[in-house]
Amino acid sequence: MYGGGNIFEVNKSDNLNQEDPVKLDEFEARIARGEKVEPSDWMPALYRKQLIRMIEQHAHSEIIGALPEGTWITRAPGFKRKMALMAKVQDEVGHAQLLYSAAETLGKSREQMMQDLINGRSKYSNIFNYPAFTWADSTIISWLVDAGAIVNQLANSKGSYGPYCRALERICAEESFHLKYGHHAVIHLATGTNIQREMVQGALNRWWPPMMHFFGPPDKISVHTEVLTKWKVKMATNDECRQQFLDMYVPKIWELNLTIPDPNLRKNSETRQWEYSEPDWDEFIRVINGDGPCNAERLSVRRTAEERGEWVRKALLTKEAKYVTPLA
């Protein structure tokens, strides 16, 4: 689950003057023709750097995103929800595995990425720094956060880097089931007893602002990313993704008689664009820089998991452990 906000920071030092102009032209022509770039192909250093950054952040978002929902597996009400949520969260861990592998094709090892995650050098989707207080929070995540992720990931699956596009296609297919599961669970709460309705309305109230943050700051204040757009690294702007999400899901939320906590939210019939109250972007920046309600907890859980599992990873690499052949 990944919304793609706040990942592109082009530094002044990232200029293209050092690249071979002939190769660069060829590279850009290929991308313009819609060809995919593969791991062994020539690529500008900036392209490689930005892709590693993007895929790595996406992978981190999957593994950290497994935590807020994962805590509800042991409390899911009834067999149907329990089994579905287990499968759903497992999928997210599987996505992390796919994505770390895709990023490795660009030259950064999984171990290094994991170290950068737990040392706080590398980011993940901001939304997972918020807590899932109730069962309803977990269903809102499965529905709306996964929905948002699909908007972003479907766009990116049309990008230029082959391994990332192929991973995204598989991921989107799975996410579409998460979305169905989440919607189904939310429908049951929203049409259920008073306790259930209050629970899901409370969850929506909590998750709406982070959901508006999910796609990143508005285009007018975002870092300019023309070159990344030309290279088909960034396929849709933050605002385009947000508008598409609102278009698809606001009517579905209203249909359930739930109240979206933004009195200014409406579709302008002339511009055909959604208008809304700007979420608190200072909070977004604060949280992304480490000062959110759950940043420390998420990283500490991940760090502890890495530490507790270290002996297993080490043991599996020893020569003595090698003789075990694949069994199936």
Added chain:
Amino acid sequence: MKGNQSQSALKKLLYNIADDLLILGHRNSEWTGIGPLLEEDIAFSSMAQDKIGQSLAIYELLHQLGEPHPDTVAFMRNANQFHNCQLVELPIGEYQFSLVRHFLFDHSLLLRFQGLTDSSYEPLAQVSQKLVGELRYHVMHADSFIRQLGTANEDSIGRMQTALDIAVPYALGIFEKSPEEEQIISEGIFTGEQNLYDAWCREISKTTSLTSLKLPELNPEQAITGGRQGKHTKHLQLLLDEMAEVFKLEPGAEW
């Protein structure tokens, strides 16, 4: 099914099996997102899902025999009404404990369901046929990890040995006989716990003999029992309270 007596013997066996599966599946799902490596995180989670699904299949059989709906049975009972062995209710601990438990328990489970494919209770025989196909992979997984971590280096061998020493007495409790044991055998429902135990000893020794691990003496007198009669460690009620936390908010509601 003949008389009421044999039906109650059958139900007792089914509860033992389903409760084991539910509780171990629940425990193993606690590894989701925090496994020692991504591939193992995914594998453990996948096997946990299988076990919960398998428990549901057995609770469905019980439901057909007149017991309450599987959700009610799983989410509304207290610890003293559960018949799982104590091995499966212990907390996940460190990975070595969860892995060793998975190895010891899943061998017994595969053998049990292999035996049950010949059960005189046809619906159980049919379900067992299907579950055996899934459990083969669980056992392959357990064996390959026991072999690797049981031989890799001093550290991993030491950790695995300690876990094995702690888990074995509890594992012997898997085979605790119920008062209905003789009837279960004579009716041809199942060949019995003693048979299962003998086969299990052979299977687990085969795997540990390929490692540097020393299998503790398998002495049935050291078995930690009681689970099959509803006697449990304090961990089970805590697990059940957590499991039912949301369900019990509105027990009649659809979630």
